[in-house]
Amino acid sequence: MPHKQTVPSRFASTLLLAIAFLTWPLTGASTASKPEEVGLSSERLHRIHQAIWRHMEAGDFVGAVTLVARKGRLAYFEGEGVMDLESRKPMPKDAIFRIASMSKPVTGVAILMLMEEGKVRLNDPVSKFIPEFKDLKVAVPLESAAGAEDTRFYTVPASREITIRDLLTHTSGLVSGGISAREAAKDPRKPTDTLADYIPRLAAFPLAFQPGSRWAYSPLAGIDTLSRIVEILSGQTFDEFLRQRIFRPLGMNDTFFGLPADRAPRLATIYEKSPTGLQKFGNQNQLVSGTYFSGAGGLLSTAEDYLQFGQMLLNGGQLNGKRLLSPRTVELMSAVHAPDTLPGRSPGRAYGLSVQVVTDAVAAGYRVSDGSYGWDGAYGTHFWVDPKEEIVGLLMIQTRNPNRETDRDFENAVMQAIIE
Numbered sequence: 001m002p003h004k005q006t007v008p009s010r011f012a013s014t015l016l017l018a019i020a021f022l023t024w025p026l027t028g029a030s031t032a033s034k035p036e037e038v039g040l041s042s043e044r045l046h047r048i049h050q051a052i053w054r055h056m057e058a059g060d061f062v063g064a065v066t067l068v069a070r071k072g073r074l075a076y077f078e079g080e081g082v083m084d085l086e087s088r089k090p091m092p093k094d095a096i097f098r099i100a101s102m103s104k105p106v107t108g109v110a111i112l113m114l115m116e117e118g119k120v121r122l123n124d125p126v127s128k129f130i131p132e133f134k135d136l137k138v139a140v141p142l143e144s145a146a147g148a149e150d151t152r153f154y155t156v157p158a159s160r161e162i163t164i165r166d167l168l169t170h171t172s173g174l175v176s177g178g179i180s181a182r183e184a185a186k187d188p189r190k191p192t193d194t195l196a197d198y199i200p201r202l203a204a205f206p207l208a209f210q211p212g213s214r215w216a217y218s219p220l221a222g223i224d225t226l227s228r229i230v231e232i233l234s235g236q237t238f239d240e241f242l243r244q245r246i247f248r249p250l251g252m253n254d255t256f257f258g259l260p261a262d263r264a265p266r267l268a269t270i271y272e273k274s275p276t277g278l279q280k281f282g283n284q285n286q287l288v289s290g291t292y293f294s295g296a297g298g299l300l301s302t303a304e305d306y307l308q309f310g311q312m313l314l315n316g317g318q319l320n321g322k323r324l325l326s327p328r329t330v331e332l333m334s335a336v337h338a339p340d341t342l343p344g345r346s347p348g349r350a351y352g353l354s355v356q357v358v359t360d361a362v363a364a365g366y367r368v369s370d371g372s373y374g375w376d377g378a379y380g381t382h383f384w385v386d387p388k389e390e391i392v393g394l395l396m397i398q399t400r401n402p403n404r405e406t407d408r409d410f411e412n413a414v415m416q417a418i419i420e
Helices: 042-057 100-116 164-169 178-184 195-204 221-234 238-250 261-266 303-314 327-333 405-415
Strands: 063-070 073-084 137-141 153-157 271-274 277-280 349-351 356-358 373-376 382-386 391-396
Touching: 042 063, 042 073, 042 405, 063 303, 073 303, 100 164, 100 221, 100 238, 100 303, 100 327, 100 373, 137 178, 164 221, 195 221, 221 238, 238 303, 303 382, 303 391, 382 405, 391 405
Parallel strands: none
Antiparallel strands: 063 073, 063 391, 137 153, 271 277, 349 356, 356 373, 373 382, 382 391
16 A cells, blocks of 8 residues: 655654764774864754755655765764655664666776776777677667657668777667667566676667767666676676675675675665655565676665775775775776767766766756766665765665655755865
8 A cells, every 4th residue: 555654753753863973984094073074064964864854754755874975084874764664664874775777887897997907998899798799780760650659660780889988878879768678678688587698689679879879878788788798808797796806895795786684674665656655666676686687777785885985986996905996097987978968968967987977067957066976776876976075975765766856955965064
């Protein structure tokens, strides 16, 4: 039965603001004893709490975890609301979330690590690693009579091969909506498929447009193809590569594709909006698989874990003496590869290698600094790295069709708390 109320009122008086200062280091230094030590106002940080509660009361989600680090030191970390309406369990700060497309930057880092090792170049054609991608076709819709819907199409050869860069920047056209997505839906992935089973089949579907001619989001296919290339180049399954090369070095012990049984009580419930309020989403494990390791959307994580990843990027590729990337490669990742002038992008919002890059915050309507980068997840998770202000911000919720104004309000609450 749908629930009309997002957060039980009995929690409203007990779940007050609490700015937590934990003891683990982010860059080898101690965490702040108070936000003012890193140029943030304790009083103004309270507005994060207020913004989150406004959205919960509006029925956007039932609970959230928010986290802010500045200059390598934790300044704000709080759980709000509940993780499940039925149990009424308060949202813990170590809650586990399905981060969906926030998996993509992790896959981007994996590819860039292999690039640094000389195993792949950004301009390499995908067919160099997966031969089935050699001669792709592009779908061209047939013109229909005025006002009539026509799903017919013909294909033409791709003007060039799709590349690693195309996949990282969503400029490949691979299952990027329209005819391409409709054709791919005719041969869906099987529950038992691995990346090795399914990815070569993607080459049979026509591209949505000529490679590089526009930007259009490839929700799963593009980055999952990169996940398979990581397997081919490393000789490991994708989950093994991430675990050994990224998660363990960064201390991300609560990040994985399959949920361990002992972590299940910490898994937040996904809800979705309906005309009568939030209701439990029917497919809680929509993107989760123990056999198909989707680097586009399959990871689960916590705010604390993902902070380690974001802080590594802010630090120029290293954290606590463990270096994953060089500073120049992180600069390459967060540089503009698909400008905001490319068809499909929006003013001030360019795209880098697996991350959105804010090139003009005023034009984009964002409060973050120019040069900030990050990405979102389909269930409401959001992160950004702000090199200018040395900030990593994280918002974790679980609503299938989230109100993205929550992201903007969270960013605003963080940025207005900067006092030096």
